[in-house]
Amino acid sequence: MMQLSTMAASIKPSATLAAGAKAMQLRAEGVHVFDFSLGEPDFPTPEHICQAAIRAMQQGKTRYTPAGGTAELRSAICRMYQRIHGVPFSPDQVLISNGAKHSIFNVLAALVGPGDEVIIPTPYWVSYSDMVEMTGARPVFVPTTEDQQFKMTPEQLRRAITPRTRLLMLNSPSNPTGTTYSREELEALADVILESHIAVLSDEIYEHLVYDGVKSTCFVGLRPELKERTITVSGVSKTYAMTGWRIGWACGPVPLIKAMANVQSQATGCPNSISQAAALAAIEGDQSCVEKMRRAFEERRDLVYERLSRLPGVSLVKPTGAFYAFFRIADHFGRTLGGRRITDSVTFCEAALESSHVNIVPGAPFGAEGYARMSFATSREEIEGGIEALARFLE
Secondary structure, X not given: OXXXXXXXXXXXXOHHHHHHHHHHHHHHOOOOOEEOOOOXXXXXXXXXXXXXXXXXXXXXXXXXXXXXXXXXXXXXXXXXXXXXXXXXXXXXXXXXXXXXXXXXXXXXXXXXXXXXXXXXXXXXXXXXXXXXXXXXXXXXXXXXXXXXXXXOOHHHHHHHOOOOEEEEEEEOOOOOOOOOOOHHHHHHHHHHHHHOOOEEEEEOOXXXXXXXXXXXXXXXXXXXXXXXXXXXXXXXXXXXXXXXXXXXXXXXXXXXHHHHHHHHHHHOOOOOHHHXXXXXHHHHOOXXXXXXXXXHHHHHHHHHHHHHHHOOOOEEXXXXXXXXXXXXXXXXXXXXXXXEXXXXXXXXXXXXXXXXXXXXXXXXXXXXXXXXXXXXOOOHHHHHHHHHHHHHHHO
Protein backbone atom coordinates (compact mmCIF):
# COMPACT_ATOMS: atom_id res chain seq x y z
CA MET A 1 0.00 0.00 0.00
CA MET A 2 1.30 3.45 -0.91
CA GLN A 3 2.16 5.72 2.00
CA LEU A 4 0.62 9.19 1.95
CA SER A 5 2.78 12.27 2.26
CA THR A 6 2.89 14.03 5.62
CA MET A 7 1.01 16.96 4.11
CA ALA A 8 -1.80 14.86 2.61
CA ALA A 9 -2.20 12.85 5.80
CA SER A 10 -2.53 15.98 7.94
CA ILE A 11 -4.99 17.99 5.83
CA LYS A 12 -8.66 17.76 6.76
CA PRO A 13 -11.47 17.85 4.17
CA SER A 14 -13.38 21.13 3.92
CA ALA A 15 -16.08 21.20 6.62
CA THR A 16 -18.52 23.10 4.40
CA LEU A 17 -18.11 20.70 1.49
CA ALA A 18 -18.44 17.73 3.86
CA ALA A 19 -21.70 19.15 5.22
CA GLY A 20 -22.98 19.61 1.67
CA ALA A 21 -22.10 16.01 0.82
CA LYS A 22 -24.15 14.69 3.77
CA ALA A 23 -27.15 16.68 2.58
CA MET A 24 -26.77 15.35 -0.96
CA GLN A 25 -26.73 11.79 0.36
CA LEU A 26 -30.02 12.32 2.22
CA ARG A 27 -31.61 13.95 -0.83
CA ALA A 28 -30.59 10.95 -2.91
CA GLU A 29 -32.60 8.84 -0.44
CA GLY A 30 -35.67 10.99 -1.09
CA VAL A 31 -35.44 13.17 2.03
CA HIS A 32 -36.16 16.92 1.77
CA VAL A 33 -33.20 18.68 3.40
CA PHE A 34 -33.19 22.32 4.43
CA ASP A 35 -29.64 22.90 3.25
CA PHE A 36 -27.88 25.98 4.60
CA SER A 37 -24.34 24.63 4.33
CA LEU A 38 -22.76 25.97 1.14
CA GLY A 39 -21.75 29.55 0.38
CA GLU A 40 -23.20 29.52 -3.11
CA PRO A 41 -25.75 31.97 -4.56
CA ASP A 42 -28.93 30.21 -5.64
CA PHE A 43 -29.43 32.60 -8.57
CA PRO A 44 -28.55 31.56 -12.12
CA THR A 45 -25.58 33.24 -13.75
CA PRO A 46 -26.99 36.33 -15.54
CA GLU A 47 -27.88 35.68 -19.17
CA HIS A 48 -25.53 38.25 -20.73
CA ILE A 49 -22.60 36.51 -19.04
CA CYS A 50 -23.66 33.10 -20.34
CA GLN A 51 -24.06 34.54 -23.84
CA ALA A 52 -20.52 35.91 -23.71
CA ALA A 53 -19.26 32.40 -22.93
CA ILE A 54 -21.21 30.96 -25.87
CA ARG A 55 -19.77 33.59 -28.23
CA ALA A 56 -16.26 32.83 -26.97
CA MET A 57 -16.72 29.15 -27.79
CA GLN A 58 -18.16 29.94 -31.21
CA GLN A 59 -15.21 32.24 -31.93
CA GLY A 60 -12.74 29.48 -31.10
CA LYS A 61 -11.46 30.93 -27.84
CA THR A 62 -10.93 27.42 -26.52
CA ARG A 63 -7.14 27.30 -26.39
CA TYR A 64 -4.62 27.98 -23.66
CA THR A 65 -4.42 31.56 -22.46
CA PRO A 66 -1.35 33.11 -20.81
CA ALA A 67 -0.68 31.43 -17.47
CA GLY A 68 -1.71 34.56 -15.57
CA GLY A 69 -4.89 35.17 -17.54
CA THR A 70 -5.85 37.13 -20.66
CA ALA A 71 -4.67 40.69 -21.11
CA GLU A 72 -8.28 41.78 -21.68
CA LEU A 73 -9.51 40.46 -18.33
CA ARG A 74 -6.52 41.74 -16.36
CA SER A 75 -7.00 45.21 -17.87
CA ALA A 76 -10.72 45.12 -17.10
CA ILE A 77 -9.98 44.30 -13.45
CA CYS A 78 -7.64 47.30 -13.29
CA ARG A 79 -10.36 49.57 -14.66
CA MET A 80 -12.85 48.13 -12.15
CA TYR A 81 -10.65 48.89 -9.12
CA GLN A 82 -10.02 52.42 -10.39
CA ARG A 83 -13.74 52.98 -11.03
CA ILE A 84 -15.11 51.51 -7.79
CA HIS A 85 -12.35 52.07 -5.24
CA GLY A 86 -10.11 54.71 -6.82
CA VAL A 87 -7.22 52.25 -6.52
CA PRO A 88 -4.84 52.08 -9.51
CA PHE A 89 -3.42 48.74 -10.63
CA SER A 90 -1.55 47.90 -13.82
CA PRO A 91 -2.17 44.61 -15.67
CA ASP A 92 1.20 43.22 -14.56
CA GLN A 93 -0.03 43.55 -10.97
CA VAL A 94 -2.98 41.19 -11.61
CA LEU A 95 -3.05 37.38 -11.71
CA ILE A 96 -6.17 35.49 -12.82
CA SER A 97 -6.67 32.09 -11.17
CA ASN A 98 -9.20 29.27 -10.92
CA GLY A 99 -11.29 31.00 -8.27
CA ALA A 100 -10.40 33.22 -5.31
CA LYS A 101 -9.55 30.08 -3.30
CA HIS A 102 -6.84 29.24 -5.84
CA SER A 103 -5.62 32.84 -5.64
CA ILE A 104 -5.25 32.55 -1.86
CA PHE A 105 -3.31 29.31 -2.22
CA ASN A 106 -1.01 30.94 -4.79
CA VAL A 107 -0.30 33.84 -2.41
CA LEU A 108 0.62 31.49 0.41
CA ALA A 109 2.70 29.21 -1.83
CA ALA A 110 4.72 32.19 -3.09
CA LEU A 111 5.08 34.06 0.19
CA VAL A 112 5.40 31.72 3.21
CA GLY A 113 7.04 28.45 4.16
CA PRO A 114 8.42 26.38 7.05
CA GLY A 115 9.18 28.46 10.12
CA ASP A 116 6.93 31.36 9.09
CA GLU A 117 3.82 32.46 10.95
CA VAL A 118 0.53 33.66 9.46
CA ILE A 119 -1.96 35.58 11.61
CA ILE A 120 -5.61 34.54 11.19
CA PRO A 121 -8.38 36.23 13.22
CA THR A 122 -11.03 33.76 14.34
CA PRO A 123 -13.71 32.88 13.35
CA TYR A 124 -12.16 32.30 9.91
CA TRP A 125 -13.04 30.60 6.65
CA VAL A 126 -12.30 26.93 7.15
CA SER A 127 -9.70 26.62 4.36
CA TYR A 128 -7.34 29.35 5.60
CA SER A 129 -5.55 27.32 8.25
CA ASP A 130 -5.16 24.17 6.15
CA MET A 131 -3.77 26.13 3.21
CA VAL A 132 -1.24 27.78 5.52
CA GLU A 133 -0.22 24.40 6.94
CA MET A 134 0.20 22.98 3.44
CA THR A 135 3.09 25.42 2.93
CA GLY A 136 4.78 24.34 6.17
CA ALA A 137 4.02 27.67 7.84
CA ARG A 138 2.14 27.93 11.15
CA PRO A 139 -1.25 29.63 11.55
CA VAL A 140 -1.45 31.93 14.57
CA PHE A 141 -5.07 32.41 15.63
CA VAL A 142 -6.35 35.63 17.17
CA PRO A 143 -9.73 34.93 18.83
CA THR A 144 -12.45 37.54 18.49
CA THR A 145 -15.78 37.49 20.30
CA GLU A 146 -19.43 38.18 19.65
CA ASP A 147 -19.17 41.20 21.98
CA GLN A 148 -16.59 42.78 19.67
CA GLN A 149 -18.65 41.82 16.60
CA PHE A 150 -15.96 39.28 15.67
CA LYS A 151 -13.52 42.03 14.65
CA MET A 152 -9.85 41.96 15.59
CA THR A 153 -8.60 45.05 17.40
CA PRO A 154 -5.29 46.84 16.65
CA GLU A 155 -4.05 45.80 20.10
CA GLN A 156 -4.76 42.14 19.38
CA LEU A 157 -2.93 42.37 16.06
CA ARG A 158 0.06 44.09 17.62
CA ARG A 159 0.38 41.41 20.31
CA ALA A 160 0.20 38.59 17.72
CA ILE A 161 3.12 39.86 15.60
CA THR A 162 6.47 38.16 16.19
CA PRO A 163 9.77 38.17 14.26
CA ARG A 164 8.49 35.06 12.45
CA THR A 165 5.23 36.67 11.26
CA ARG A 166 5.06 37.08 7.49
CA LEU A 167 1.40 37.66 6.76
CA LEU A 168 -2.02 38.66 8.10
CA MET A 169 -5.06 37.07 6.47
CA LEU A 170 -7.97 39.52 6.64
CA ASN A 171 -11.52 38.89 5.39
CA SER A 172 -14.14 41.66 5.20
CA PRO A 173 -17.06 41.13 4.70
CA SER A 174 -16.48 37.94 6.61
CA ASN A 175 -17.19 34.30 6.07
CA PRO A 176 -18.52 32.92 8.45
CA THR A 177 -19.70 35.85 10.59
CA GLY A 178 -21.09 38.28 8.01
CA THR A 179 -19.43 41.20 9.81
CA THR A 180 -17.79 44.05 7.89
CA TYR A 181 -14.95 46.19 9.19
CA SER A 182 -15.55 49.93 8.88
CA ARG A 183 -13.02 52.10 7.07
CA GLU A 184 -11.89 53.54 10.42
CA GLU A 185 -11.38 50.07 11.89
CA LEU A 186 -9.31 48.99 8.89
CA GLU A 187 -7.25 52.19 9.04
CA ALA A 188 -6.36 51.38 12.65
CA LEU A 189 -5.21 47.90 11.58
CA ALA A 190 -3.30 49.40 8.65
CA ASP A 191 -1.35 51.63 11.02
CA VAL A 192 -0.22 48.56 12.98
CA ILE A 193 0.78 46.83 9.74
CA LEU A 194 2.89 49.80 8.68
CA GLU A 195 4.61 49.87 12.07
CA SER A 196 5.68 46.26 11.44
CA HIS A 197 7.38 44.20 8.76
CA ILE A 198 4.42 42.03 7.72
CA ALA A 199 2.21 41.81 4.62
CA VAL A 200 -1.57 41.51 4.32
CA LEU A 201 -3.72 39.16 2.26
CA SER A 202 -7.05 40.99 2.03
CA ASP A 203 -9.80 38.56 0.99
CA GLU A 204 -12.56 40.79 -0.42
CA ILE A 205 -14.64 38.19 -2.28
CA TYR A 206 -17.90 39.47 -0.70
CA GLU A 207 -17.14 43.15 -1.30
CA HIS A 208 -20.34 43.86 -3.29
CA LEU A 209 -22.69 42.02 -0.92
CA VAL A 210 -23.16 44.55 1.90
CA TYR A 211 -26.31 45.76 3.67
CA ASP A 212 -27.83 48.62 5.66
CA GLY A 213 -25.87 51.21 3.70
CA VAL A 214 -22.57 49.70 4.86
CA LYS A 215 -19.70 50.17 2.42
CA SER A 216 -16.92 47.65 2.04
CA THR A 217 -13.41 49.04 1.92
CA CYS A 218 -10.54 48.03 -0.35
CA PHE A 219 -7.76 47.66 2.20
CA VAL A 220 -4.88 48.53 -0.13
CA GLY A 221 -6.41 51.95 -0.86
CA LEU A 222 -6.20 53.09 2.77
CA ARG A 223 -2.54 54.16 2.72
CA PRO A 224 -0.12 54.66 -0.22
CA GLU A 225 2.52 52.58 1.59
CA LEU A 226 0.23 49.55 1.62
CA LYS A 227 0.66 48.99 -2.13
CA GLU A 228 3.94 47.12 -1.49
CA ARG A 229 2.52 45.20 1.48
CA THR A 230 -0.95 44.08 0.35
CA ILE A 231 -2.35 41.36 -1.89
CA THR A 232 -6.02 41.92 -2.72
CA VAL A 233 -8.00 38.79 -3.57
CA SER A 234 -11.50 38.70 -5.08
CA GLY A 235 -13.43 37.08 -7.93
CA VAL A 236 -16.72 36.69 -9.74
CA SER A 237 -18.16 33.72 -7.82
CA LYS A 238 -20.29 35.48 -5.20
CA THR A 239 -21.04 38.80 -6.92
CA TYR A 240 -22.26 37.34 -10.22
CA ALA A 241 -23.47 33.87 -9.11
CA MET A 242 -20.55 32.26 -10.97
CA THR A 243 -19.21 29.77 -8.42
CA GLY A 244 -18.76 26.95 -10.93
CA TRP A 245 -17.01 29.14 -13.50
CA ARG A 246 -13.95 29.28 -11.20
CA ILE A 247 -12.45 32.71 -11.87
CA GLY A 248 -10.74 34.75 -9.17
CA TRP A 249 -7.80 37.13 -9.05
CA ALA A 250 -5.04 38.55 -6.93
CA CYS A 251 -3.66 42.08 -7.23
CA GLY A 252 -0.33 42.96 -5.65
CA PRO A 253 3.31 43.95 -6.10
CA VAL A 254 4.80 42.88 -9.45
CA PRO A 255 7.56 40.60 -8.04
CA LEU A 256 5.03 38.63 -5.99
CA ILE A 257 2.53 38.41 -8.86
CA LYS A 258 5.30 37.05 -11.12
CA ALA A 259 6.23 34.44 -8.51
CA MET A 260 2.58 33.43 -8.12
CA ALA A 261 2.24 33.16 -11.91
CA ASN A 262 5.23 30.80 -11.95
CA VAL A 263 3.61 28.63 -9.26
CA GLN A 264 0.32 28.61 -11.16
CA SER A 265 1.96 27.79 -14.49
CA GLN A 266 3.43 24.63 -13.03
CA ALA A 267 0.28 23.66 -11.11
CA THR A 268 -2.49 24.20 -13.65
CA GLY A 269 -1.26 25.90 -16.82
CA CYS A 270 -3.86 28.64 -17.09
CA PRO A 271 -7.39 29.59 -16.01
CA ASN A 272 -10.33 28.40 -18.13
CA SER A 273 -10.45 30.42 -21.36
CA ILE A 274 -14.25 30.42 -21.69
CA SER A 275 -14.74 31.39 -18.05
CA GLN A 276 -12.35 34.30 -18.53
CA ALA A 277 -14.47 35.59 -21.41
CA ALA A 278 -17.57 35.26 -19.21
CA ALA A 279 -15.84 37.08 -16.33
CA LEU A 280 -14.90 39.92 -18.69
CA ALA A 281 -18.58 40.33 -19.64
CA ALA A 282 -19.54 40.21 -15.95
CA ILE A 283 -17.13 42.95 -14.91
CA GLU A 284 -17.69 45.25 -17.89
CA GLY A 285 -21.39 44.59 -18.56
CA ASP A 286 -24.65 45.73 -17.01
CA GLN A 287 -24.32 45.73 -13.19
CA SER A 288 -28.04 45.89 -12.40
CA CYS A 289 -28.02 42.11 -11.83
CA VAL A 290 -25.60 42.61 -8.93
CA GLU A 291 -27.90 45.08 -7.19
CA LYS A 292 -30.91 42.83 -7.76
CA MET A 293 -29.16 39.90 -6.07
CA ARG A 294 -27.78 42.11 -3.30
CA ARG A 295 -31.27 43.36 -2.42
CA ALA A 296 -32.63 39.81 -2.34
CA PHE A 297 -29.82 38.75 0.00
CA GLU A 298 -30.51 41.76 2.24
CA GLU A 299 -34.20 40.79 2.50
CA ARG A 300 -33.21 37.23 3.36
CA ARG A 301 -30.71 38.52 5.91
CA ASP A 302 -33.53 40.46 7.61
CA LEU A 303 -35.69 37.34 7.69
CA VAL A 304 -32.95 35.08 9.03
CA TYR A 305 -31.87 37.55 11.71
CA GLU A 306 -35.43 38.11 12.90
CA ARG A 307 -36.30 34.39 13.01
CA LEU A 308 -33.04 33.16 14.55
CA SER A 309 -33.17 35.87 17.22
CA ARG A 310 -36.46 34.38 18.43
CA LEU A 311 -35.03 30.90 19.01
CA PRO A 312 -34.39 29.93 22.64
CA GLY A 313 -30.76 29.89 23.71
CA VAL A 314 -29.55 31.48 20.47
CA SER A 315 -27.76 34.80 19.92
CA LEU A 316 -26.06 36.37 16.91
CA VAL A 317 -24.50 39.53 15.54
CA LYS A 318 -26.57 41.00 12.72
CA PRO A 319 -24.67 40.32 9.49
CA THR A 320 -23.78 43.41 7.44
CA GLY A 321 -22.23 41.55 4.53
CA ALA A 322 -21.83 38.21 2.75
CA PHE A 323 -24.73 35.73 3.14
CA TYR A 324 -24.12 33.97 6.44
CA ALA A 325 -25.60 34.06 9.93
CA PHE A 326 -23.21 32.87 12.63
CA PHE A 327 -25.18 32.10 15.77
CA ARG A 328 -24.34 30.93 19.27
CA ILE A 329 -25.65 27.49 20.25
CA ALA A 330 -23.48 26.76 23.31
CA ASP A 331 -26.45 27.12 25.69
CA HIS A 332 -27.78 23.84 24.26
CA PHE A 333 -24.66 21.83 25.09
CA GLY A 334 -25.48 19.15 27.64
CA ARG A 335 -29.04 18.74 26.39
CA THR A 336 -30.46 15.78 24.52
CA LEU A 337 -31.86 16.90 21.17
CA GLY A 338 -33.14 14.66 18.40
CA GLY A 339 -32.28 11.67 20.56
CA ARG A 340 -28.61 12.65 20.85
CA ARG A 341 -26.57 14.08 23.67
CA ILE A 342 -25.24 17.45 22.51
CA THR A 343 -21.65 18.01 23.59
CA ASP A 344 -20.31 20.44 20.99
CA SER A 345 -21.15 22.19 17.71
CA VAL A 346 -20.45 19.06 15.66
CA THR A 347 -22.94 16.88 17.56
CA PHE A 348 -25.47 19.74 17.50
CA CYS A 349 -25.30 20.01 13.69
CA GLU A 350 -25.28 16.26 13.18
CA ALA A 351 -28.38 15.88 15.34
CA ALA A 352 -30.14 18.75 13.54
CA LEU A 353 -29.49 17.09 10.18
CA GLU A 354 -30.39 13.56 11.25
CA SER A 355 -33.56 14.35 13.18
CA SER A 356 -34.88 17.57 11.60
CA HIS A 357 -33.12 17.53 8.20
CA VAL A 358 -31.66 20.99 8.78
CA ASN A 359 -28.12 21.21 7.43
CA ILE A 360 -25.93 23.85 9.06
CA VAL A 361 -22.16 23.89 9.60
CA PRO A 362 -20.55 23.57 13.05
CA GLY A 363 -18.51 26.48 14.33
CA ALA A 364 -15.53 24.40 15.44
CA PRO A 365 -13.87 24.18 11.98
CA PHE A 366 -14.19 27.98 11.76
CA GLY A 367 -12.24 28.30 15.00
CA ALA A 368 -15.34 29.15 17.05
CA GLU A 369 -16.69 26.27 19.10
CA GLY A 370 -20.16 26.99 20.46
CA TYR A 371 -21.46 28.47 17.20
CA ALA A 372 -23.00 27.31 13.92
CA ARG A 373 -23.08 28.89 10.46
CA MET A 374 -26.19 29.18 8.33
CA SER A 375 -25.99 30.31 4.71
CA PHE A 376 -29.02 32.30 3.58
CA ALA A 377 -28.15 31.95 -0.10
CA THR A 378 -31.42 30.12 -0.64
CA SER A 379 -35.13 30.90 -1.04
CA ARG A 380 -37.36 32.51 1.60
CA GLU A 381 -39.47 29.35 1.62
CA GLU A 382 -36.46 27.21 2.50
CA ILE A 383 -35.34 29.69 5.14
CA GLU A 384 -38.77 29.81 6.79
CA GLY A 385 -39.23 26.04 6.66
CA GLY A 386 -35.71 25.35 7.89
CA ILE A 387 -35.86 27.70 10.86
CA GLU A 388 -39.28 26.30 11.83
CA ALA A 389 -37.74 22.82 11.77
CA LEU A 390 -34.80 24.09 13.82
CA ALA A 391 -37.20 25.60 16.35
CA ARG A 392 -38.97 22.24 16.74
CA PHE A 393 -35.58 20.56 17.12
CA LEU A 394 -34.65 22.92 19.97
CA GLU A 395 -37.96 22.27 21.75
